[in-house]
Amino acid sequence: MSTFDEAPVSWQEPQKDAPPARRNWSELIIETLIRLAGISAVVIITLIFLFLLKEGAPAFMQVPITNLLSTRWYPIEDMFGLIPLLVGSLLVTIGAVAIAVPLGLTTAVYLGEFAPPWQREILKPVIEVLAAIPSIVLGFLGWVALAPLIQGAGAPTGLTAFTGAIILAYMSLPTIISITEDALYAVPREYRDGALALGATQWQTIWRVTLPAARSGIVIAVMLGVGRAIGETMAVMLVTGNAANIPQFGLGAFFQPVRTMTATIAAEMGEVAQGSVHYSVLFAIGIVLFLITFLVNSLATRFIGGSARRRGGQI
Amino acid sequence: MENKIEVRNFNFYYGDFQALIDLNVPIRANQITALIGPSGCGKSTFLRGLNRMNDTIRSARAEGEVLLDGKNIYDPDVDVVDLRQRVGMVFQRPNPFPQSIYNNVAFGPRVLGMNKTNDLDQIVTESLQGAALWDEVKDRLDQPALELNPGQQQRMCIARTIAVRPEVILMDEPCSALDPVATLHVEDLMRRLSEKYTIVIVTHNMQQAARASDWTGFFWLGRLVEFNETTELFTNPHESLTESYITGRQG
Numbered sequence: 001m002s003t004f005d006e007a008p009v010s011w012q013e014p015q016k017d018a019p020p021a022r023r024n025w026s027e028l029i030i031e032t033l034i035r036l037a038g039i040s041a042v043v044i045i046t047l048i049f050l051f052l053l054k055e056g057a058p059a060f061m062q063v064p065i066t067n068l069l070s071t072r073w074y075p076i077e078d079m080f081g082l083i084p085l086l087v088g089s090l091l092v093t094i095g096a097v098a099i100a101v102p103l104g105l106t107t108a109v110y111l112g113e114f115a116p117p118w119q120r121e122i123l124k125p126v127i128e129v130l131a132a133i134p135s136i137v138l139g140f141l142g143w144v145a146l147a148p149l150i151q152g153a154g155a156p157t158g159l160t161a162f163t164g165a166i167i168l169a170y171m172s173l174p175t176i177i178s179i180t181e182d183a184l185y186a187v188p189r190e191y192r193d194g195a196l197a198l199g200a201t202q203w204q205t206i207w208r209v210t211l212p213a214a215r216s217g218i219v220i221a222v223m224l225g226v227g228r229a230i231g232e233t234m235a236v237m238l239v240t241g242n243a244a245n246i247p248q249f250g251l252g253a254f255f256q257p258v259r260t261m262t263a264t265i266a267a268e269m270g271e272v273a274q275g276s277v278h279y280s281v282l283f284a285i286g287i288v289l290f291l292i293t294f295l296v297n298s299l300a301t302r303f304i305g306g307s308a309r310r311r312g313g314q315i
Numbered sequence: 316m317e318n319k320i321e322v323r324n325f326n327f328y329y330g331d332f333q334a335l336i337d338l339n340v341p342i343r344a345n346q347i348t349a350l351i352g353p354s355g356c357g358k359s360t361f362l363r364g365l366n367r368m369n370d371t372i373r374s375a376r377a378e379g380e381v382l383l384d385g386k387n388i389y390d391p392d393v394d395v396v397d398l399r400q401r402v403g404m405v406f407q408r409p410n411p412f413p414q415s416i417y418n419n420v421a422f423g424p425r426v427l428g429m430n431k432t433n434d435l436d437q438i439v440t441e442s443l444q445g446a447a448l449w450d451e452v453k454d455r456l457d458q459p460a461l462e463l464n465p466g467q468q469q470r471m472c473i474a475r476t477i478a479v480r481p482e483v484i485l486m487d488e489p490c491s492a493l494d495p496v497a498t499l500h501v502e503d504l505m506r507r508l509s510e511k512y513t514i515v516i517v518t519h520n521m522q523q524a525a526r527a528s529d530w531t532g533f534f535w536l537g538r539l540v541e542f543n544e545t546t547e548l549f550t551n552p553h554e555s556l557t558e559s560y561i562t563g564r565q566g
Binding site for chain 2: 116117188190191192193194195196197198199200201204208209212213
């Protein structure tokens with residue numbers, strides 16, 4: 001904030017032994033470019049949201065809210081219940097987080113605190129390659145390899161929320177692992193030495209000192225990983241079975257086919273008439289997605305800010 | 316006078332580099348032993364060898380004996396965690412954990428398995444009193460330790476160390492990041508702590524060694540050149556190398 005207010009002063013009021021005018025101009029141009037780049041992100045996000053709102057808002061006027069909150073998604077008969085899609089996205093995301101976070105954190109702790117150098121040198125590049133696999137390839141793998149396994153284990157079909165969750169978990173793992181490992185690496189050696197010198201075991205040191213000290217970085221790692229899971233479309237579309245119904249409650253819900261919000265947009269956008277009610281409802285789904293992501297990010301930011309304050313301003 | 320620690324024929328290597336060469340050092344119980352010498356002479360390595368903090372460095376290797384109450388701490392049956400509870404350490408830069416003052420001081424007792432609030436309260440109070448910090452922080456124990464000034468942070472780290480009831484306290488240049496007033500605070504504290512604990516301090520500051528210690532060892536290139544009572548070493552050094560170092564002509 002303050003940099004925006006204060007920055008111009010440096011070139012509008014040259015000091016007594018000011019540098020040549022030419023340098024002032026180049027300073028001005030560079031500052032302007034940097035400022036434009038900084039503002040552009042905000043402008044673009046605002047524009048995206050306005051566009052979503054413009055295309056999606058008619059849905060909220062033309063479709064009764066009871067219809068939108070109903071449990072049937074059947075656009076051909078004007079039934080636009082978003083609940084099954086929300087539940088679908090929620091199931092797949094929660095499942096992915098429940099798999100990816102424990103696995104990612106333990107892998108990062110192993111890499112950062114336990115692994116001898118030669119193992120790190122093998123593991124780190126392999127994990128980074130995992131991030132480079134196109135999501136559709138992972139989805140394909142899920143379809144040909146994972147789905148039959150899950151069906152073999154007794155589910156009615158292999159294309160379930162759980163299948164999607166596993167694929168998404170593996171998609172977000174590289175992000176979670178490498179950012180968590182960076183955060184652990186950034187914890188000063190003095191903290192570890194201090195704990196060890198007090199007679200803490202290696203695990204006590206990690207659990208009581210290193211992990212709490214790296215907390216804000218770990219939260220960012222999880223948020224970015226989750227962000228990837230919520231927004232992912234194509235792989236999920238392949239392996240979750242695409243059935244827009246609400247699964248029965250209980251753990252069994254993970255082993256039934258679902259359809260996510262992203263998959264719905266991707267699958268149906270090509271078939272709707274522009275300006276139709278169905279079209280606006282698809283954009284309304286986009287608005288809901290946008291708001292969820294926004295909420296998750298704000299919560300994360302608040303969490304990080306809070307922990308930084310408790311630590312006397314150090315992150 | 317009883318030796319709390321007896322170092323015998325101690326050699327230490329970082330990979331191929333020999334950092335400490337054939338050291339024999341007696342550490343007297345309930346006395347303050349200062350180690351002086353130029354940077355890189357091995358005095359910090361030696362200090363970290365006394366509670367095996369060097370174990371965390373992969374290529375490091377120790378030979379010889381460090382007898383703590385007659386028992387070699389490098390024997391295979393010695394539990395390092397146990398050893399470090401008996402031989403605590405205060406570091407060069409104050410290193411409070413990014414947690415509250417209370418949680419910092421209670422850290423050691425907690426990892427030892429102490430859970431009862433009453434016991435913890437008592438040990439935190441006693442440790443902070445022991446480190447001459449209680450009056451300054453008693454009303455803000457739940458505040459972040461990082462909000463204390465550096466001198467207070469270092470005394471809090473000393474409180475954290477004595478909270479595990481060690482027998483020996485190692486101090487690695489504990490005052491190098493502190494101003495003169497805070498330094499005097501810590502030196503007073505060392506003097507009082509030496510009634511209950513055996514203290515070994517590494518220092519760059521020769522006045523500090525002369526002021527605050529009973530015994531002084533002078534290190535040079537990984538060897539112990541001279542070891543004697545502090546007054547003797549500073550007023551009547553037996554080695555010419557010691558004399559030229561303490562008079563500022565060498566190092």
